[in-house]
Amino acid sequence: MSRPQRVTLADVARAAGVDVSLVSRVLRGHDVKVLDETKQRIHDQARELGYRPNAIARSLRSAKAGAFGLVIPNFSNPVYAQIIEGAEAAAARRGSVVMTSSGEGWERRAWYEALDSGRVDGLLVAGGSAVELESLRVPYLLVNRSVPGVHRHLVLDDEGAAAVAVRHLLDLGHRHIAFVGGPSDADTASRRAAGFRAEVDSVDGVSGVELRGDYTAAGGRAAVAQVVDTAVTGVVAANLPSGIGALEGLRDAGVDVPRDASVVAVHDAEIAEYVVPRLTTVRMPLRRLGARGIELLTTLSPTDEVAEVVDAPTELVVRDSTGPVR
Amino acid sequence: MSRPQRVTLADVARAAGVDVSLVSRVLRGHDVKVLDETKQRIHDQARELGYRPNAIARSLRSAKAGAFGLVIPNFSNPVYAQIIEGAEAAAARRGSVVMTSSGEGWERRAWYEALDSGRVDGLLVAGGSAVELESLRVPYLLVNRSVPGVHRHLVLDDEGAAAVAVRHLLDLGHRHIAFVGGPSDADTASRRAAGFRAEVDSVDGVSGVELRGDYTAAGGRAAVAQVVDTAVTGVVAANLPSGIGALEGLRDAGVDVPRDASVVAVHDAEIAEYVVPRLTTVRMPLRRLGARGIELLTTLSPTDEVAEVVDAPTELVVRDSTGPVR
DNA sequence: CTGAAAGCGCTTACAG
DNA sequence: CTGAAAGCGCTTACAG
Numbered sequence: 001m002s003r004p005q006r007v008t009l010a011d012v013a014r015a016a017g018v019d020v021s022l023v024s025r026v027l028r029g030h031d032v033k034v035l036d037e038t039k040q041r042i043h044d045q046a047r048e049l050g051y052r053p054n055a056i057a058r059s060l061r062s063a064k065a066g067a068f069g070l071v072i073p074n075f076s077n078p079v080y081a082q083i084i085e086g087a088e089a090a091a092a093r094r095g096s097v098v099m100t101s102s103g104e105g106w107e108r109r110a111w112y113e114a115l116d117s118g119r120v121d122g123l124l125v126a127g128g129s130a131v132e133l134e135s136l137r138v139p140y141l142l143v144n145r146s147v148p149g150v151h152r153h154l155v156l157d158d159e160g161a162a163a164v165a166v167r168h169l170l171d172l173g174h175r176h177i178a179f180v181g182g183p184s185d186a187d188t189a190s191r192r193a194a195g196f197r198a199e200v201d202s203v204d205g206v207s208g209v210e211l212r213g214d215y216t217a218a219g220g221r222a223a224v225a226q227v228v229d230t231a232v233t234g235v236v237a238a239n240l241p242s243g244i245g246a247l248e249g250l251r252d253a254g255v256d257v258p259r260d261a262s263v264v265a266v267h268d269a270e271i272a273e274y275v276v277p278r279l280t281t282v283r284m285p286l287r288r289l290g291a292r293g294i295e296l297l298t299t300l301s302p303t304d305e306v307a308e309v310v311d312a313p314t315e316l317v318v319r320d321s322t323g324p325v326r
Numbered sequence: 327m328s329r330p331q332r333v334t335l336a337d338v339a340r341a342a343g344v345d346v347s348l349v350s351r352v353l354r355g356h357d358v359k360v361l362d363e364t365k366q367r368i369h370d371q372a373r374e375l376g377y378r379p380n381a382i383a384r385s386l387r388s389a390k391a392g393a394f395g396l397v398i399p400n401f402s403n404p405v406y407a408q409i410i411e412g413a414e415a416a417a418a419r420r421g422s423v424v425m426t427s428s429g430e431g432w433e434r435r436a437w438y439e440a441l442d443s444g445r446v447d448g449l450l451v452a453g454g455s456a457v458e459l460e461s462l463r464v465p466y467l468l469v470n471r472s473v474p475g476v477h478r479h480l481v482l483d484d485e486g487a488a489a490v491a492v493r494h495l496l497d498l499g500h501r502h503i504a505f506v507g508g509p510s511d512a513d514t515a516s517r518r519a520a521g522f523r524a525e526v527d528s529v530d531g532v533s534g535v536e537l538r539g540d541y542t543a544a545g546g547r548a549a550v551a552q553v554v555d556t557a558v559t560g561v562v563a564a565n566l567p568s569g570i571g572a573l574e575g576l577r578d579a580g581v582d583v584p585r586d587a588s589v590v591a592v593h594d595a596e597i598a599e600y601v602v603p604r605l606t607t608v609r610m611p612l613r614r615l616g617a618r619g620i621e622l623l624t625t626l627s628p629t630d631e632v633a634e635v636v637d638a639p640t641e642l643v644v645r646d647s648t649g650p651v652r
Numbered sequence: 653c654t655g656a657a658a659g660c661g662c663t664t665a666c667a668g
Numbered sequence: 669c670t671g672a673a674a675g676c677g678c679t680t681a682c683a684g
Contacts, residue, residue, distance in 0.1 A: 006463065008677055019655045024679060033653055052463070056385045056444035057677035060660050065382070067425075067445070075410050075426075076596065081401035084428070092432045097440050099393075099425035100401075102410070106418045114423050118382035118661090119393070137332065137378070217600060244600050251602075270402065274543060274570050276577075276602050334661060345671045350663060359669055383661035386676050444677090 007049045015045040027053070059118065067091075068294060069120040069138075070100045073127025078240075078269035079286060080126060083143065086290025087124060094298060096121070108132060122297035124290070139302040143293045146187050151305035154293050158188050158266070159195030161282045161314045165236040165264045166199035166208075168280070168316055173325040174234035174262060175206050180213040180223040180246055182238045189215070192238045192266055207231070213242045220245025221252070228253040233325050237265040244275050247321065258323030268317050277320035285312030333375045341371040353379070385444065393417075394620060395446040395464075396426045399453025404566075404595035405612060406452060409469065412616025413450060420624060422447070434458060448623035450616070465628040469619045472513050477631035480619050484514050484592070485521030487608045487640045491562040491590045492525035492534075494606070494642055499651040500560035500588060501532050506539040506549040506572055508564045515541070518564045518592055533557070539568050546571025547578070554579040559651050563591040570601050573647065584649030594643050603646035611638030 012027075013020040018038060026034055026042045045051075059065050068091050072080045084100055091098045099120065106114070112132045115123065123140040125133065133140055133150060142153035162179075169177055179196040182189025193210060200208030209232065211223040220242035224235060228250070235250075237243030243265025247257060255261050257277055265272070268283035289310050296306060338353075339346040344364060352360055352368045371377075385391050394417050398406045410426055417424045425446065432440070438458045441449065449466040451459065459466055459476060468479035488505075495503055505522040508515025519536060526534030535558065537549040546568035550561060554576070561576075563569030569591025573583060581587050583603055591598070594609035615636050622632060 006677095009679095010677080020677090021656080021679075022654060025654095028679085030679090035653065038653080052439060052443055054386075054444045054677050055440070056382055056391070057660090058679075059382045060380075060386050060662085060676090061678050061680085063660070066440070075401060075407035076404050078402050084401050088428060088432075092437075097425075097432075097437065097445075098427055099423075100427060101424055102414060106414075106423075111418075111423070113378060114381065114392070117378055118380045119423075135376075248600075271597055271600065274574075274597065274601055332661095335663095336661080346661090347663075347672080348670060351670095354663085356663090361669065364669080380661050383676090384663075386660090386678085387662045387664085389676070 006054070007051045008054070009051070011049055012042065012046050012051050015049060016042045018042065027051075063118075065119055065121045066095065067097045067099055067120050068297060069115050069123040070098050070290075071123065071125045071127060072100055072102050074102060078271065079144075079267055082286035083126060083290040083293075086287035086292075087294050088290075089287075090291035090294035094294070098294075102127075112136065122294075124293045124297065139297055139300065141293055141297055141300075141306065144188065144289060146307070151307060153306065154289065154296060154308045154310065155188070155191070156284050156286075156289060157309050157314060158191035159198065161266045161284055162192040162195030162236060162238075163199040164282050164314055164316055165266060166196055168264055168318070168322060169234035169236065169262055170199075170203060170206065172234075172262060172322060175325070176231040177206065177208050177234040177236060178224070178227045178232045179208060179210045180220050180235060180237045180242045181210055182213055182215045182242070186215065189213075189238050196236055213238060215239050215242060217241045217245035217248065221249035224249035225253065228255055233261050234322075235261065235263045237263065240265050240267045240269055240271060240279075240281070243279055243281070243321075244271070247275060247277070247279065257321050259326065262322040262325075264322050272317070272319065280319045280322040281317045283315040283317050285310055285314065288312040332380070333377045334380070335377070337375055338368065338372050338377050341375060342367045344368065353377075389444075391445055391447045392421065393423045393425055393446050394623060395441045395449040396424050396616075397449065397451045397453060398426055398428050400428060404597065405470075405593055408612035409452060409616040409619075412613035412618075413620050414616075415613075416617035416620035420620070424620075428453075438462065448620075450619045450623065465623055465626065467619055467623055467626075467632065470514065470615060472633070477633055479632065480615065480622060480634050480636065481514070481517070482610045482612075482615060483635050483640060484517035485524065487592045487610055488518040488521030488562060488564070489525040490608050490640055490642055491592060492522055494590055494644070494648060495560035495562065495588055496525075496529060496532065498560070498588060498648060501651070502557040503532065503534050503560040503562060504550070504553045504558045505534060505536045506546050506561060506563045506568045507536055508539055508541045508568070512541065515539075515564050522562055539564060541565050541568060543567045543571035543574065547575035550575035551579065554581055559587050560648075561587065561589045563589060566591050566593045566595055566597060566605075566607070569605055569607070569647075570597070573601060573603070573605065583647050585652065588648040588651075590648050598643070598645065606645045606648040607643045609641040609643050611636055611640065614638040 013023045088098045126143045146153040213219040224246045264280045268281040272279040339349045414424045472479040539545040550572045590606045594607040598605040
């Protein structure tokens with residue numbers, strides 16, 4: 001396991017008896033008009049010496065980092081895992097790596113500066129405050145969230161997802177439906193609320209009540225407690241933890257799911273399989289969100305405005321927490 | 327929102343009427359013997375122009391990337407979220423960022439080469455095959471796993487964690503205990519099995535049966551099905567999904583937890599709160615693992631051998647899935 | 653077909 | 669106390 005010193009282009013050039021610039025061109029495949037024999041010698045020596053291009057030097061010279069940044073508020077949320085996968089795949093197709101980080105442990109501003117200093121060609125921002133964005137030099141794009149005054153974002157069809165959930169309950173005969181919302185500062189939550197409202201109002205004789213939530217299980221549990229003695233039989237939770245909390249709250253109150261009430265949550269992840277009863281969800285195209293984010297970053301000029309909704313479909317995943325109204 | 331062109335050291339030097347080298351020293355705080363007035367002028371101009379050092383140029387010159395890499399097999403596993411947090415905090419203390427990636431979408435080898443080209447000062451490897459490691463130039467460290475023949479790893483006290491789980495069940499009076507193991511290629515699983523065996527064998531009159539599992543819920547469910555009609559009253563699951571599966575398997579068989587059987591799993595995460603009954607777990611010092619990994623990377627020479635166990639304590643988290651034997 | 657030169661933006665001895 | 673020079677490892681016109 002000998003760990004050779006770094007081998008440079010100059011080392012290969014010397015070994016092959018040619019100029020360093022020729023080695024560069026041949027190794028990058030930039031030059032067809034080179035004698036096969038010379039080409040061969042260069043490749044042979046490069047392999048022999050174990051040459052590996054220095055990405056940093058290349059970046060400096062070409063002013064391209066070959067990397068994208070992805071800011072994730074917290075890695076525990078399974079939603080982000082899928083965004084990361086999509087972004088990595090899309091970046092790989094362009095020969096770039098994705099560097100994901102939460103910026104934990106850094107003063108947030110310092111962290112942004114550490115990234116925005118040539119290390120990345122673009123930044124996907126899934127969390128964090130918008131304040132830092134203004135001073136960014138590198139092109140950025142908000143992902144799965146929008147911020148007033150920042151016209152660079154790519155979001156999911158949150159309205160549509162909530163509507164799909166409501167539609168599922170309507171199809172099962174539910175006529176009194178509650179919505180467990182999210183925190184007021186989450187724009188995803190207000191879009192889901194709007195989608196809920198629109199779908200509920202689109203059918204006569206259907207009532208929809210909006211409950212305050214906070215995207216946590218505790219919040220979902222508290223919210224449903226308010227409707228256990230009402231006519232409500234269907235619950236749409238704005239996210240997965242809220243839905244899990246709703247399940248708990250109903251069980252606490254002695255309400256059987258899905259016999260006496262149905263619950264469906266926006267977003268899907270493995271955890272939905274583990275709770276009892278298994279939770280019906282609306283799956284969002286998160287991989288596509290990550291991939292499309294990278295695409296936009298490479299396509300758009302840094303000053304272009306974007307306000308795009310991912311066009312891939314949401315998908316209802318029926319499990320055991322929803323059933324016909326009795 | 328004007329996006330200024332990149333401002334370089336030369337721009338600041340020109341504006342302040344001094345040499346570029348002086349600007350570098352002053353801005354880096356490397357030089358005390360500079361006229362306060364000059365110092366002031368340099369700082370003023372830097373701020374005025376919005377100067378931001380180019381990390382790439384600095385890296386090339388100083389042969390330090392100011393970044394560490396962290397290879398994570400899959401982001402969905404909450405265990406890794408905590409490792410990432412610990413690593414980020416430790417790196418931040420050293421002025422470095424952590425770039426996390428699964429290498430998804432890349433041919434694995436190509437991906438390692440993309441990182442091992444000056445982009446990082448060291449690599450923490452939590453997953454992936456050991457084959458690629460041999461050709462790495464950058465110092466690396468296996469984290470939470472060991473590989474035969476690779477003497478660079480930092481692991482958790484897996485034996486101890488399993489022992490803590492067994493001890494908890496013994497304390498509750500259980501005398502017939504089953505262990506739901508992991509896949510044969512997971513070294514964490516074999517260490518946990520060893521810890522289970524040692525602790526069970528340390529007390530007279532206690533029987534321990536080792537069941538085959540695969541670190542999934544389905545595996546855990548299938549495993550416990552084999553012991554429902556035996557004397558077994560306590561189950562130690564080698565990881566969280568196995569424990570959740572064990573819970574499901576027991577419910578399927580009509581066994582009430584914790585009345586008729588107890589379940590405790592190694593590793594803790596939020597999901598343990600969501601299942602029914604809430605799962606008793608052994609929490610591992612994952613943040614510490616990540617932080618210590620970065621520490622070792624910065625301390626060790628690339629050729630040093632390491633085989634360290636994280637010295638922070640594991641912690642029993644008693645919830646509702648364990649109770650006294652009846 | 654190949655080479656020599658310039659330069660990306662810094663940092664670090666070395667002078668003065 | 670400050671400046672001038674060299675150089676990190678590449679790439680890219682420009683010559684020849």
